[in-house]
Amino acid sequence: MSPASRAAVIAAAEELGYRANAAARSLVQRRSYNIGVMVSDLHNIFFAEVLDGLYAAAAERGYRTLITTGNRDPLAEERALEQLLELRADGVVLAGARLPAEVVRAAARTVPIALVGSDLQLRGVDVVVDDDFQGAVLAVEHLAGLGHRDIALIDGGQGAGAKERSDGYRAAMRDAGLLRHVRIEPGDFTEGGGYEGARRLLNGSRRPTAIFASNDQSAVGALDAINEAGLRVPQDVSLMGYDNTALAALGHISLTTIHQPRNQIGVMAMKAVVRRIEHPGSPARRHVLAPKLIVRDTTARLPSRPRPASR
């Protein structure tokens, strides 16, 4: 085709506002080149960074990302997933899904699915998770390395990864020979939960010298309780969070925490889905990523104090 007529056609298309109809194309090609992403909660900045990774990895491979959300409501999540399936997304990533296993399994029979931030034990579904157990171990090792022995945990309750984190805490305490200093306060990953947990810890008979809150949000709550008790961080009490959210990075807070490779999580999930789209036979896997310690200003060496002769 001559360059001239080519240009003429393009100009005419522009003029008329022509735009290829993705629906018709998807119908005949039997692929949409869209990867659906169902995000349980767009308020959670965690998923925003995962989305960055998903987006970049998809673009690199010639796919586009289409997002729906369930607004933290399992029923709405199911509708959001259904919407993606009806649109014939070539693959689906479920981020933080609270969906029943059966729903996910049924969907997985139709398209490749990857799970992020929630860990249903399902075959035929890729799962990408941060090694929360290992992250908690890093936290305890950091605090123990600073000389702390009374290291308390504020738990995350039913939250995603909370169980792994408390398991990791317990294991690391044991390995550090601090088994009898293990102390776990209930919590729920919220600021209020962290505040209450820290209050109980500080009012207890044996005040911990370090508090490990199992996410940043609850660490900020704990920070409040510590200040209210007239104690300083980190001189009197060391404090750690988990997740390395923007909150932790705030100069005003500057929280020592554990970083999850969020972007990388997204990249891995997208790679997994695209691989299974393009190689329908290949098996789904479980991908575990390593967390990282981020030292900021809320942890410090335990001041050496006069000790009993046992030394």
Place this chain on the structure above:
Amino acid sequence: MSPASRAAVIAAAEELGYRANAAARSLVQRRSYNIGVMVSDLHNIFFAEVLDGLYAAAAERGYRTLITTGNRDPLAEERALEQLLELRADGVVLAGARLPAEVVRAAARTVPIALVGSDLQLRGVDVVVDDDFQGAVLAVEHLAGLGHRDIALIDGGQGAGAKERSDGYRAAMRDAGLLRHVRIEPGDFTEGGGYEGARRLLNGSRRPTAIFASNDQSAVGALDAINEAGLRVPQDVSLMGYDNTALAALGHISLTTIHQPRNQIGVMAMKAVVRRIEHPGSPARRHVLAPKLIVRDTTARLPSRPRPASR
């Protein structure tokens, strides 16, 4: 049709994993019942709440929401919008778009479009904005009402709404008879910008007794600078932000700020789009919503000090 055969058909469909093909339906019905939402930046929690409103209003009217993002990159934003148009979304909401006016105008010839959080002056496009001018007036009136006269502003630079906020500040200062106390430091809506701005203000010859940062993020930066200077909030300096983000609500920060009705903004935008989908003739409008003062713990009455005889 008999209930029995009806049930049999549904069972068979389930069995075979049948799912209506939205692409085919959209093709023949010439509508998709999807409203596309292009969000410039999913890291900004502001838009998450707008999305809540969009989502709820859409669901109420039988539409589904489909989200794409431009990751703060105008080129990617354009592709994201294009993706929605190719998918034949029945309408589009642009949230925080940094798109050239010409692109938006061209798109608006194809489908009803509503703009949120960015204010291109375009006919044929609905715009929903918070009255930032009025919000700034509320802030200044609050501070002046507490007896403050040296009220400084940390500006938002090129950020969305920054100009309206500084205009409102100026106007309110004038109306309060404080024109000669007007002082505006440059800023950029970031924590760092707020920090630097506050430092300059505090080191200046005439230290302000109140600082109005034009968003919460920069207010938190200012908070750091104030603490570093050995001053207390609110005893020595009153501080205000704007936006009422989660940051401001944090117990540890508890920032007096201006609330934008984010959810309501989403609802209005979706209503506008759906109205224009269903009544193709109806004109696009500009919708202005009223902000609200949220008093927390960073503002206090100016302590009365000995004054010159002028009284």
Place this chain on the structure above:
DNA sequence: GCGGATATTGGGAACGTTCCCACGGGAACG
């Protein structure tokens, strides 16, 4: 200049729905 091979063009068919119309059967009424 002709045959064969290769590029270029044009014309269906198909994708999975919805919508409309024609047809047939059954019920109700005269």
Place this chain on the structure above:
DNA sequence: CGTTCCCGTGGGAACGTTCCCAATATCCGC
């Protein structure tokens, strides 16, 4: 019992693409 109406059923046509194949044009070699 026949006619009319209504409901239900079934069979295309259409939506806007892509893909494939056939037909035609172009080119090269002999």
